[in-house]
Amino acid sequence: MGTDTGTDSLASALASSSGVLFDFDGPICHVFRGLPATLVARELSQAVAEYDPTLSAKTEGIEDPLEILRLSQQASKRLVLATERTLQEREIEAVAVAGDPTSGASSAIQTAYASGRGVAIVSNNSEQCVRAFLNRHGLLSYVHVIVGRPEHQPERMKPHPYSVRRAVQALDMRAEDCALLGDSVTDIEAAHAARTKAIGFANKPHKYEALRAAGADAITSSMSAVAEALA
Structure with missing residues (x-):
């Protein structure tokens, strides 16, 4: 095509x-060729669920880290900042092993x-x-x-x-x-x-x-x- x-x-x-x-x-x-997005999403999901248990059901099974970040808005600004910080760290790690x-x-x-x-x-x-x-x-x-x-x-x-x-x-x-x-x-x-x-x-x-x-x-x-x- x-x-x-x-x-x-x-x-x-x-x-x-x-x-x-x-x-x-x-x-x-x-981006997530070397560091799978599913692993990053799982880490973020667990952190979000610990911070706000009411979001646990919503984040469970989501494989896109960006969607976890979007959902973090439903809790607080503090959670958004924490999720964003962790996601940025993982993205930088990911592109370092993403290949060409x-x-x-x-x-x-x-x-x-x-x-x-x-x-x-x-x-x-x-x-x-x-x-x-x-x-x-x-x-x-x-x-x-x-x-x-x-x-x-x-x-x-x-x-x-x-x-x-x-x-x-x-x-x-x-x-x-x-x-x-x-x-x-x-x-x-x-x-x-x-x-x-x-x-x-x-x-x-x-x-x-x-x-x-x-x-x-x-x-x-x-x-x-x-x-x-x-x-």
Whole structure:
């Protein structure tokens, strides 16, 4: 599978974009490849349940650490801060053992930068772990802006458009001149809400239909194809 035209083809969606915003987990890095997300989620779930037993049933069995962070809001600000701190520590540990960037991702970032476009990372992961990974793989100097998870405000994680809008503003561009590339429906929803173009990265077969149904302007299964389109 290469690209799906949707409203625009991948090439035209990127050709009309002076700013490219990349989601991190998926398009750039498999964050929990070396340190499984299920283990991190279990640790966070146990801590949340100990702090507030009423949340125990809600967190049990959840395998996404970010969802545990969202649920921590139902208790107190103190629990949000503690959960956030532990999650950030685990994310930094995770990217250190995550292996190489997603195939084609380095080329996509470097090509976007070389083309004179504004390059941003917009992630629900912490800025610190994104920065650590990019630095480890020699990509930090090719990225103009990093907008990570809003600190102490998990309710503003994607699909909320807050982080996308921050990145667009930091690049000093208009939203309609930017494109967000991400591998989840929440990325597409955030892009639409922020009024940027939305490009889906279907890194797993089942994602293609979900991204299409969410209204992605283009869909690709290859970061190398993104690099080629940017060139």
